[in-house]
Amino acid sequence: MAHDGKKLGIKSWSAEDRPREKLLDKGPQSLTNAELLAILIGSGSKEFNALDLAKAVLNRVDNQIQHLGALSVKQLTAIKGIGNAKAVSIAAALELGRRRKDEQGESKLKIRNSQDAYEFIFPFLADAKQERFMVILLNRSNQVIKKVDISLGGVSGTLVDPKIVFHTALEELSSAIVLCHNHPSGNIKPSQADLDITSKICNGAKLFDIAVLDHLIFTNDKFFSFADEGLL
DSSP, X not given: OEETTEEOOGGGSOGGGSHHHHHHHHOGGGSOHHHHHHHHHOSOOSSOOHHHHHHHHHHHTXXXXXXXXXXXXXXXXXXXXXXXXXXHHHHHHHHXXXXXXXXXXXXXXXXXXXXXXXXXXXXXXXXOSSOEEEEEEEOTTOBEEXXXXXXXXXXXXXXXXXXXXXXXXXXXXXXXXXXXXXXXXXXXSOOHHHHXXXXXXXXXXXXXXXXXXXXXXXOSSOEEETTTTTOO
């Protein structure tokens, strides 16, 4: 909105157009992503109002909310008008959302196939810059007990100790597990190291009567399933 060549702040808008008032009147579901983000940002800068800043942040990730969590505070503050306080508010809200999804998913989700596993693990591996190996622990009904980080490596690989995988699974009395790791390069083809560690874990799991249901290699928009490809 402009008036006499000057940018008007959100407070000058009609009440039904202001994000906070709109949320109070119609509920958070009625707001756009930019409006919700504007509430987190709180106030504008000298040049831009809060909604303009929110749109600039979303443009930074091509309006893909799932990629917003990959931005560090430093990357957020590189956006004109976003200072440390605004960046920290955004980062904190995204982390709360991640943890909420984590708690909900782990208490009820049942893994029926590779797509279920991919969707469950997506928020935790999306946009990771380093290779990260995780295990989803399941009960006899294939319901998620919890997900556990096993190792964190560099951009090209991470070391996985099967003993840690088995210790974690036995500690939670898991009946089955799903192995997951990402390839920051975007290549979903399994390496020889991926094939070797999968075989080693599958063979060891038999001794403990634990089923290895799958091993997913993860990128931001696709995945490779060892089970679907008949490699388990």
